[in-house]
Amino acid sequence: MDRTYGVRRTRVDHWRAGLACVPESVWERVDAEELILADNRLTAVSPRLAALTRLHMLDLGHNRLTALPEEIGELTSLAGCLYLHDNRLTSLPESLGRLTRLRYLNVGENPLGRLPESLGDLRELTELRAQQARLTELPETVGDLAALRELWLRGNELARLPNAVGRLRELRELELRDNRFTAIPDPLRGLPRLRRLDLRGNGVGELPDWIAELPALEKLDLRWNPVTVPPEVEERLAARGCVVLW
Structure with a gap:
């Protein structure tokens, strides 16, 4: 019994099997609720993936995938995790937005360049990881992720946030x-539950006064920035227990 989601899993597991292609028998396991194909040598995934309509979790991380079939959007029972990290994906299909029950998505370590506009349809997503994905901007629709609690964007080419x-x-x-941030992104000033903000290794030069007004901020990491922290701002943050590293 899976305690995270409270349902019994029928696992299809080819963990570290060195597969270059997925056996056809896998796509016949229509009762599968978890499918782990991580740490293989896969370069493609068959559109037959759409037949696995009971999947709650799918792990395709650490492969050599260059594209995903549009049919991945048929997996509308995915209510847990979708791992796509450490592949060679240059884009994500817009059909990804049909996975409206998804809670965790990792697309990091792929040369994506951008995220699809349909990302905003993932209204139950609580954690998004898009680290080292060559992103230069985020889609405006990211603001529609009403349940999002964690956003991981390390190692991209972002200079601003929408x-x-x-x-x-x-x-x-x-x-x-x-x-590539040179200042604290202004859109953050309205985030009432933001606890930890990591801006290490950017070009931030100074702090805005409003940073001390973020009501939930517990840790602000500004190491490896040419930053000057005004004493009054540091004092206000320290007075309410916020740790500032710089």
């Missing part, structure tokens, strides 16, 4: 390490 990020009222953790 104003829509200010609508992420449930966001607790935001990692912007190793990007």
